[in-house]
Amino acid sequence: MKRTVQKVLCLMTILSLLILTACSGEATEKDNTGNEKKQDSKSMFIGLVNPPTGFNPINAGDVAAMFIQKYFQDTLLEMDGPLNFVPRLAESFESEDGQHYTVKINKDAKWTDGTPVTSEDLAFTINTIANPKSETSQGANISMLAGLEANGKLPEGQTELSSVKIIDDKTVELTTAVPVDPNYMKEIFGLNVLTLPKHILGDVPVEELSKHSYMQNPTVSSGAFKFVKYEKDQFVELAANKDYYLGTPELEKLFIKIMPAPNLVGQLQTGELDFNVSKGIGKIAVQDYETVEGLKNVVTNVEPTIGFQTMYFNNTKFNNEVRTALSMAIDRQLIVDKLLKGFGEVIDGPYSSVSPFLDKSVGAIEYNPEKAKEMLEKAGFDFNTPLEFVVPIGNKVREQSAPIIAQSLEAIGVKTKITNYDFPTIMAKGKEGAFDLLLLGFTLTLDPDVSSIYATGATYNFMGYSDPEMDALLVKGKQEPDTEKRKVIYSEIQKKIIEEAPIVTLYSDHDFSGVNKRVEFGKPVTFGMHHNLQKWSVSGAN
Amino acid sequence: MFQYIIRRILIAVPVLFGVTIFNFLIINLAPGNPVDMFVNPNMSVADITAKKEALGLNDPLWEQYGRWMGNLFQGDFGYSFSTYEPVISNIADRLGPTLLLMATALVIAYLIAIPIGILSATRQYSFIDYLTTTFSFFGISVPSFFLGLGAIYLFAIVFPIFPTGGMNTLGGSAGFTDTIMHLILPALVLGTGIAGSMVRYVRSSMLEVLGQDYLRTARAKGLHHFIVNNKHALRNALIPIVTIIGLEIPLLIGGAVVTEQIFQWPGLGQLTIQSIGSRDYPTLMALNFLAAITVLFSNLITDVMYSVVDPRIKYN
Numbered sequence: 030m031k032r033t034v035q036k037v038l039c040l041m042t043i044l045s046l047l048i049l050t051a052c053s054g055e056a057t058e059k060d061n062t063g064n065e066k067k068q069d070s071k072s073m074f075i076g077l078v079n080p081p082t083g084f085n086p087i088n089a090g091d092v093a094a095m096f097i098q099k100y101f102q103d104t105l106l107e108m109d110g111p112l113n114f115v116p117r118l119a120e121s122f123e124s125e126d127g128q129h130y131t132v133k134i135n136k137d138a139k140w141t142d143g144t145p146v147t148s149e150d151l152a153f154t155i156n157t158i159a160n161p162k163s164e165t166s167q168g169a170n171i172s173m174l175a176g177l178e179a180n181g182k183l184p185e186g187q188t189e190l191s192s193v194k195i196i197d198d199k200t201v202e203l204t205t206a207v208p209v210d211p212n213y214m215k216e217i218f219g220l221n222v223l224t225l226p227k228h229i230l231g232d233v234p235v236e237e238l239s240k241h242s243y244m245q246n247p248t249v250s251s252g253a254f255k256f257v258k259y260e261k262d263q264f265v266e267l268a269a270n271k272d273y274y275l276g277t278p279e280l281e282k283l284f285i286k287i288m289p290a291p292n293l294v295g296q297l298q299t300g301e302l303d304f305n306v307s308k309g310i311g312k313i314a315v316q317d318y319e320t321v322e323g324l325k326n327v328v329t330n331v332e333p334t335i336g337f338q339t340m341y342f343n344n345t346k347f348n349n350e351v352r353t354a355l356s357m358a359i360d361r362q363l364i365v366d367k368l369l370k371g372f373g374e375v376i377d378g379p380y381s382s383v384s385p386f387l388d389k390s391v392g393a394i395e396y397n398p399e400k401a402k403e404m405l406e407k408a409g410f411d412f413n414t415p416l417e418f419v420v421p422i423g424n425k426v427r428e429q430s431a432p433i434i435a436q437s438l439e440a441i442g443v444k445t446k447i448t449n450y451d452f453p454t455i456m457a458k459g460k461e462g463a464f465d466l467l468l469l470g471f472t473l474t475l476d477p478d479v480s481s482i483y484a485t486g487a488t489y490n491f492m493g494y495s496d497p498e499m500d501a502l503l504v505k506g507k508q509e510p511d512t513e514k515r516k517v518i519y520s521e522i523q524k525k526i527i528e529e530a531p532i533v534t535l536y537s538d539h540d541f542s543g544v545n546k547r548v549e550f551g552k553p554v555t556f557g558m559h560h561n562l563q564k565w566s567v568s569g570a571n
Numbered sequence: 572m573f574q575y576i577i578r579r580i581l582i583a584v585p586v587l588f589g590v591t592i593f594n595f596l597i598i599n600l601a602p603g604n605p606v607d608m609f610v611n612p613n614m615s616v617a618d619i620t621a622k623k624e625a626l627g628l629n630d631p632l633w634e635q636y637g638r639w640m641g642n643l644f645q646g647d648f649g650y651s652f653s654t655y656e657p658v659i660s661n662i663a664d665r666l667g668p669t670l671l672l673m674a675t676a677l678v679i680a681y682l683i684a685i686p687i688g689i690l691s692a693t694r695q696y697s698f699i700d701y702l703t704t705t706f707s708f709f710g711i712s713v714p715s716f717f718l719g720l721g722a723i724y725l726f727a728i729v730f731p732i733f734p735t736g737g738m739n740t741l742g743g744s745a746g747f748t749d750t751i752m753h754l755i756l757p758a759l760v761l762g763t764g765i766a767g768s769m770v771r772y773v774r775s776s777m778l779e780v781l782g783q784d785y786l787r788t789a790r791a792k793g794l795h796h797f798i799v800n801n802k803h804a805l806r807n808a809l810i811p812i813v814t815i816i817g818l819e820i821p822l823l824i825g826g827a828v829v830t831e832q833i834f835q836w837p838g839l840g841q842l843t844i845q846s847i848g849s850r851d852y853p854t855l856m857a858l859n860f861l862a863a864i865t866v867l868f869s870n871l872i873t874d875v876m877y878s879v880v881d882p883r884i885k886y887n
Contacts, residue, residue, distance in 0.1 A: 082653045168618035180617035262837045288835045453603020
């Protein structure tokens with residue numbers, strides 16, 4: 030009997046060794062070439078992790094839904110580089126004075142059912158968003174227009190916004206409440222507002238719009254592709270819109286596949302995916318970067334982004350000295366080097382290196398643990414009570430950065446207690462101020478307005494920071510129409526942010542994606558991802 | 572018997588009622604609310620308030636529950652807070668795939684577990700017994716995500732026999748064989764996991780019966796050992812196994828969250844996780860309701876099955 034046990038153990042060892050060898054790298058490379066799935070040259074497959082919640086042009090609650098919609102619903106403009114706007118549904122989008130904007134819709138633009146896209150559609154869209162009874166996530170994108178109440182909605186009883194004037198079939202004039210930076214208008218309004226087809230939805234009562242079947246199955250659209258179907262959590266199928274006003278697309282079909290992050294790598298390897306989207310909704314895990322770089326059929330693409338991660342301090346508990354000291358204790362470079370493997374940058378404020386408003390001359394948050402400790406001692410900081418360190422789950426890198434930060438703080442004698450929560454819980458904790466330290470990430474706009482974080486009582490001002498000077502600067506920056514003058518104001522804001530440290534900005538991670546070599550046009554980029562969709566193409570062979 | 576079933580069903584009604592109240596309270600106790608999921612920092616406060624009002628989240632809890640119950644009596648499960656689709660169609664879309672996957676996995680598990688369990692019990696302490704015990708340990712202890720990823724790596728990437736995930740080939744005609752090809756890997760992975768624990772139940776249950784006097788009598792009568800084992804012993808050993816099977820039926824609709832995600836199988840498990848993440852109360856309530864019904868129903872089925880496998884058990 031002892032014999033048999035030995036035999037079994039022996040067999041198991043051999044088996045496990047076999048499995049281990051099979052998992053090693055050589056096996057991968059060997060099989061890599063013979064492994065490509067034959068795919069025709071008219072279909073493209075791109076990969077996402079987050080499933081979309083629906084396709085309501087004015088009420089897309091999540092980033093994935095907004096991303097997918099832009100393949101079949103055209104925005105007025107597209108941005109193909111920092112603040113470089115190019116026409117899309119709007120042929121032109123001009124203003125002389127920063128207050129009156131003339132929007133000319135492309136004269137050939139048609140809905141997929143053949144009806145022309147007109148100024149009526151655009152006006153209908155804006156009025157629907159402004160209607161207090163409609164459910165929308167777009168309200169902030171039209172908030173600069175004149176004639177809205179303080180809450181950004183139409184006054185009771187009104188259904189049409191006076192600042193939206195139809196000039197002719199294809200021309201609309203928009204008036205803002207005060208003159209604004211045209212780039213602000215173009216980015217916030219031009220890149221976000223998706224036009225609703227009035228001939229389909231015009232007669233639907235506003236309250237019932239969000240439950241209308243169009244929002245699940247948008248059969249009539251304006252973009253380069255047409256919506257075919259969405260198989261829940263599996264894929265979105267799109268087909269070419271042959272009559273697209275910017276030219277017939279090269280591709281016949283486009284599939285947006287939804288899968289967990291590890292599968293992105295596997296499917297890039299088998300050729301079932303042409304690229305992963307990155308952008309926070311289709312990210313490959315950092316530990317897989319090397320694997321992707323080693324794939325023979327894939328080239329990698331790295332893009333700096335405007336997204337950034339922060340650590341909130343509870344301002345009601347910690348004064349300016351303590352906050353500055355705690356920021357100085359964190360080795361942010363270590364996070365970028367080790368955790369992001371260099372695919373990211375340390376940022377000293379809410380602007381990354383792609384932002385035209387970044388002013389490095391205002392200074393930086395230095396890393397100096399000794400000085401930090403001294404400052405804390407001088408401020409009479411209580412080293413004995415551990416800090417409540419609240420971390421949201423979802424973003425793996427952010428989760429992993431928490432212990433590194435905790436270690437940095439431990440090194441100067443500050444104890445922390447890390448707790449992870451899911452997102453709705455984090456929001457509840459944030460609103461209650463039930464934290465000492467809290468990690469949170471943002472992807473705002475290229476426009477430098479950051480009042481949603483730093484203004485008194487703002488939606489994301491969980492830290493309880495309130496400074497009248499900052500509030501004044503934020504308002505001034507938002508209302509200044511001249512770009513150069515705005516840069517001065519925002520330099521001032523950056524300086525204040527570093528000095529007062531209401532929160533500490535940690536890093537901005539780069540988008541890393543793998544792109545199959547058969548892709549000839551079209552790849553995941555930070556700016557202009559949906560530009561020239563009609564030119565996207567792949568070759569048949571690999 | 573018939574009376575017994577009717578009685579059980581009548582008892583089930585207040586139980587269900589209690590379950591829904593309990594669920595509703597627990598779901599609402601979870602911190603955060605559905606509107607918090609709109610993480611877009613560019614969304615205005617007015618929009619958020621309007622959304623809360625439209626979803627009826629500002630009403631007192633009992634009123635929200637009353638509304639839900641009222642709609643339920645009219646067969647209406649309401650609309651999902653995150654996708655704005657009717658909850659019932661959201662669930663219906665995924666019920667089919669989940670049933671297909673879980674039923675296949677359970678069938679695979681029993682096909683593996685029952686013969687192996689019998690074999691292992693009749694040859695206790697033999698090489699085969701050790702091998703199957705090791706196998707069952709393996710099945711129980713290896714997490715399904717590891718097994719799943721390993722299976723994808725081996726059978727979809729190194730040896731590209733099966734697709735890496737999904738339920739149908741994109742762009743292809745979604746035929747029967749195509750679905751079967753997509754089904755094999757996830758069903759096997761799940762089946763192995765369930766079989767692991769099943770083998771141990773079958774083995775121990777068989778061992779207990781095999782030591783009984785009446786089996787010695789049967790053998791002494793000169794009956795063939797095949798008949799002794801598979802007719803006399805198995806039938807008696809089945810009683811505890813039926814209980815286990817009954818307990819596993821709710822799994823059929825619960826889905827397998829991890830396996831579904833790894834293989835991108837569009838089932839109820841994935842829907843549940845998403846609904847929890849987005850605090851989609853109506854969908855969660857409907858899923859819980861469905862689960863409660865299944866549990867109650869399968870318990871009833873199990874009790875009825877007892878009297879089939881063991882004629883001594885009678886209900887009246």
